Amino acid sequence: MTTMDPTVEDALPETAVEPKGNHAPGMARVCATTGLTVDLTAEKFIKLHAVFAVVFLLLGGIAALLIAMTRWSAVHLLPADWYYRLTTFHGLNMLILWILFMEVAILYFAATALLKTRLASAGLAWAGFVLMAVGAVTLDTMILMGTSDVMMTSYAPLRAHPLFYLSIIFVAVGTLIGVINFFATVYIAKRDKTYSGSVPLVVFGAITAAIIAVVTLGHGAGIMIPTFLWSIEVLPSPDPAVYRLVWWGLGHQSQQVNVAAMVSVWYLLGAITVGAKVLNQGVSRTAFLLYILFINLASAHHLLVDPGVSAGWKIWNTSYAMYLAVLASMIHGYTVPAAVEVALRKQGHDKGLFGWLGAAPWRNPGFSGFFLSLVVFGFLGGITGVTLGTEQINIIAHNTLRIPGHFHTTVVGGTTTAFMALAYYVVPLIFRREFPMRAICRAQPYVFTLGVVILAVGMSFAGSYGVARRHWDVEFTGATHAASFDPSVHIFLGMVGIGGIIAFVGLLMFVIPTVIAVFFGKKIEGKMPAW
Amino acid sequence: MAKQEKAADVIDNEGAHKGDQMHAAPGTFVLTLILLLSFAVYYFANWKALADVWQVR
Numbered sequence: 073m074t075t076m077d078p079t080v081e082d083a084l085p086e087t088a089v090e091p092k093g094n095h096a097p098g099m100a101r102v103c104a105t106t107g108l109t110v111d112l113t114a115e116k117f118i119k120l121h122a123v124f125a126v127v128f129l130l131l132g133g134i135a136a137l138l139i140a141m142t143r144w145s146a147v148h149l150l151p152a153d154w155y156y157r158l159t160t161f162h163g164l165n166m167l168i169l170w171i172l173f174m175e176v177a178i179l180y181f182a183a184t185a186l187l188k189t190r191l192a193s194a195g196l197a198w199a200g201f202v203l204m205a206v207g208a209v210t211l212d213t214m215i216l217m218g219t220s221d222v223m224m225t226s227y228a229p230l231r232a233h234p235l236f237y238l239s240i241i242f243v244a245v246g247t248l249i250g251v252i253n254f255f256a257t258v259y260i261a262k263r264d265k266t267y268s269g270s271v272p273l274v275v276f277g278a279i280t281a282a283i284i285a286v287v288t289l290g291h292g293a294g295i296m297i298p299t300f301l302w303s304i305e306v307l308p309s310p311d312p313a314v315y316r317l318v319w320w321g322l323g324h325q326s327q328q329v330n331v332a333a334m335v336s337v338w339y340l341l342g343a344i345t346v347g348a349k350v351l352n353q354g355v356s357r358t359a360f361l362l363y364i365l366f367i368n369l370a371s372a373h374h375l376l377v378d379p380g381v382s383a384g385w386k387i388w389n390t391s392y393a394m395y396l397a398v399l400a401s402m403i404h405g406y407t408v409p410a411a412v413e414v415a416l417r418k419q420g421h422d423k424g425l426f427g428w429l430g431a432a433p434w435r436n437p438g439f440s441g442f443f444l445s446l447v448v449f450g451f452l453g454g455i456t457g458v459t460l461g462t463e464q465i466n467i468i469a470h471n472t473l474r475i476p477g478h479f480h481t482t483v484v485g486g487t488t489t490a491f492m493a494l495a496y497y498v499v500p501l502i503f504r505r506e507f508p509m510r511a512i513c514r515a516q517p518y519v520f521t522l523g524v525v526i527l528a529v530g531m532s533f534a535g536s537y538g539v540a541r542r543h544w545d546v547e548f549t550g551a552t553h554a555a556s557f558d559p560s561v562h563i564f565l566g567m568v569g570i571g572g573i574i575a576f577v578g579l580l581m582f583v584i585p586t587v588i589a590v591f592f593g594k595k596i597e598g599k600m601p602a603w
Numbered sequence: 604m605a606k607q608e609k610a611a612d613v614i615d616n617e618g619a620h621k622g623d624q625m626h627a628a629p630g631t632f633v634l635t636l637i638l639l640l641s642f643a644v645y646y647f648a649n650w651k652a653l654a655d656v657w658q659v660r
Contacts, residue, residue: 349617465653468657
């Protein structure tokens with residue numbers, strides 16, 4: 073598959089090409105493999121954020137395995153207190169820390185490498201990173217100390233330790249500083265004319281993610297600051313209904329930042345792995361615009377059984393508004409694989425309907441991870457998401473295990489797999505280190521995706537029989553009214569456990585080679601080795 | 604067989620790319636139809652499940 077490989081045969085040594093852009097002398101290099109200009113200051117912060125992201129991914133993954141072993145009713149591993157503690161820990165590490173650290177790395181990469189500009193401010197980048205790191209470490213410490221078993225959502229009037237809320241505020245403010253630095257970098261590139269015409273589509277997608285991030289973090293500040301003040305007994309308890317409304321502006325929208333970033337990564341990896349070109353700039357950019365305008369409103373589907381908001385409000389937000397956001401995902405879901413198909417057909421793989429698909433570089437984890445992410449996100453995440461977000465249908469699924477079954481296909485099967493795929497290029501291109509254990513790396517996206525799909529399908533079917541999400545004991549031992557489920561539920565919960573084990577193995581197959589590559593990997597001089 | 608371009612060239616020249624009038628992606632079109640069919644089956648199966656547990660008399 074060498075003809076598909078991005079390691080072009082005529083790659084030049086890095087010193088042979090002058091960096092383009094507005095960099096101070098000696099502060100940039102040109103990547104011999106991709107031809108992208110890499111700002112050395114930004115490179116340092118991309119590395120820092122990426123390393124922290126992988127650490128939190130591993131921590132969240134360990135918690136995931138223990139939770140899956142508890143939901144598997146035949147094993148039922150953890151006691152109740154540790155189950156809720158680790159569910160809190162897992163949610164925050166996976167949905168907030170791993171994702172936000174990785175996204176700031178992506179924003180710095182997109183702005184500097186794709187616009188050929190310097191990073192706006194190293195000082196701001198340090199400030200943002202230190203706030204995020206201190207907040208993240210404090211948050212995990214507070215949860216593991218057992219002071220904050222309030223789940224990720226921390227619904228009032230459940231009350232955690234004040235440092236729990238303060239550390240989330242630190243992470244949010246640190247991320248916001250990173251986003252401001254990103255916007256300043258885009259401004260500098262425009263001012264210094266380091267690119268011509270419109271920004272590239274990948275940067276446009278990153279700007280979309282950053283705009284949604286600002287709205288998201290605004291909601292986070294809007295609810296976490298008063299809740300923190302309540303925890304130190306300065307303010308009265310927040311109204312639970314208002315808390316839920318505003319909190320989901322943080323909790324769900326942070327996942328929309330993921331979606332925009334993930335789609336940007338799809339376009340980037342399409343270009344890097346097979347030379348895919350955007351089919352129609354206007355269509356793809358309009359789809360990103362639909363995300364900005366409508367995807368935030370879709371967070372209303374978390375409140376579909378809440379009595380405090382009207383039926384009209386629910387129907388508008390989860391039908392009309394959400395469908396326009398879904399339309400955006402459907403557009404990307406067509407244009408990304410279509411661009412890959414067109415590129416591969418142009419390279420001569422035009423036999424039949426799917427000859428291009430068979431000839432795609434499936435041994436390249438950068439490609440296989442990106443394409444599996446697209447398929448799992450669209451087929452499993454998209455289909456279940458639209459269905460569960462329908463107001464009437466939601467009533468038979470709300471707060472059941474079907475909901476985690478859905479979002480594990482979007483956030484894990486989609487976003488996490490895409491970000492892992494990106495890492496197979498970030499490490500060689502930014503860290504300039506060679507991946508060891510390449511056969512394991514090649515198999516990793518398949519193993520991880522298989523595990524996630526088994527896990528999510530098990531959750532979805534168990535939830536269809538009424539198994540509650542988040543609950544420690546499916547048998548409701550000792551409850552006044554006994555709960556009974558169809559016996560097949562235990563098979564599906566077994567799938568949750570087995571899928572969790574396979575996914576965790578896939579996670580280790582990513583983390584171990586990545587850590588070895590970053591800290592002990594063979595230094596790459598010139599072009600990166602072919603995948 | 605056309606040679607693959609560098610990522611930087613693809614991204615730098617994307618404004619000049621007018622491929623929309625000449626692209627043909629029949630395989631992706633079929634995949635899209637499979638997606639829509641899967642969605643229709645899943646969506647209406649859920650409406651059926653809802654109708655089974657929440658009957659209108």
